Amino acid sequence: MVIVARESQHRPISSWPKAHQPREKLRLQGANSLSDAELLAIFLRAGVKGKSAVSLAQDLLTQFQGIQGLVNANTEDICKCFGMGPSKWAQIQAAYELVRRCLQESLCAGAVFSSLLQVREFLQAKIGRLPHEVFLCLYLDSSNRLIECQELFRGSIDRTAIYPREIIKESLARNASSLIVVHNHPGGNPLPSPQDELITKDLQEALSWVDIELLDHCIVAGHGFFSFSDAGLLNRL
Structure with missing residues (x-):
């Protein structure tokens, strides 16, 4: 299996081999094949100058010590991170709320x-x-x-x-x-x-x-x- 080099992860995702781009990887291999950073990158949609969406996602997961810490973070905490703002915080919260509602719907069914x-x-x-x-x-x-x-x-x-x-x-x-x-x-x-x-x-x-x-x-x-x-x-x- 070919691994995208760590240094290449900072380049725009569009320059990666097609099979390693998160959306394409999800389509071909399923959601379970994606890392936490790759899944989060799909919600972030775009990175910032010098960082791909995956690299930005990994920085967030490291700073907030995982997914739970990230979804618990308030708007101010998120906006202090380079490349982040209220809209990206809203995307993360919306994704989390969808999961919560899906679980509740499944329980009711x-x-x-x-x-x-x-x-x-x-x-x-x-x-x-x-x-x-x-x-x-x-x-x-x-x-x-x-x-x-x-x-x-x-x-x-x-x-x-x-x-x-x-x-x-x-x-x-x-x-x-x-x-x-x-x-x-x-x-x-x-x-x-x-x-x-x-x-x-x-x-x-x-x-x-x-x-x-x-x-x-x-x-x-x-x-x-x-x-x-x-x-x-x-x-x-």
């Missing part, structure tokens, strides 16, 4: 528990990057299909007030058969606190009185994920 990884990716995309704590309810029907994903509570950086009565009311209003509750830890540690365990126990018990099953309580952090169900904690609480 099929049984949630047929793809745990898909659920995790959706939750990471939805709340993993938030600087404040939120509490979500995923209401499911009898076939484990998503009825609605609702943000029910919002708190400070380290505390959210959870009210089981409100959760039950919202679940009954949607005729939900089961429920997944989710909250994020902005501090980055996804492991449950004693308070997390207590609210899970209280909620599980309260839902049982109205014949609604608590399928899971998930905790999302920027680079971590915890599932009470996967850890075998639901039946032990």
Whole structure:
């Protein structure tokens, strides 16, 4: 396999061998064949003087320590980078939002528990990057299909007030058969606190009185994920 020399990556992409140009490579070999920088270059569309779009993309990924850091960056951070501006920041955010909506659409179209990884990716995309704590309810029907994903509570950086009565009311209003509750830890540690365990126990018990099953309580952090169900904690609480 022929590799484009590192020094040649700074030249305009139009001067590269056809098979190595990101759009052509995607067409011929599929999206999986592209590096993160090549995929990002397609969204950036053009480089700057002395840098191809791929070289510019690689600089951004290095500066922001990967894709997650890049999509979390605000307009001011992006505009400080050579060759970047509000329009390119908007392109990156739009691409990220399309992925998030695609994941949510997929969840609505099929049984949630047929793809745990898909659920995790959706939750990471939805709340993993938030600087404040939120509490979500995923209401499911009898076939484990998503009825609605609702943000029910919002708190400070380290505390959210959870009210089981409100959760039950919202679940009954949607005729939900089961429920997944989710909250994020902005501090980055996804492991449950004693308070997390207590609210899970209280909620599980309260839902049982109205014949609604608590399928899971998930905790999302920027680079971590915890599932009470996967850890075998639901039946032990």
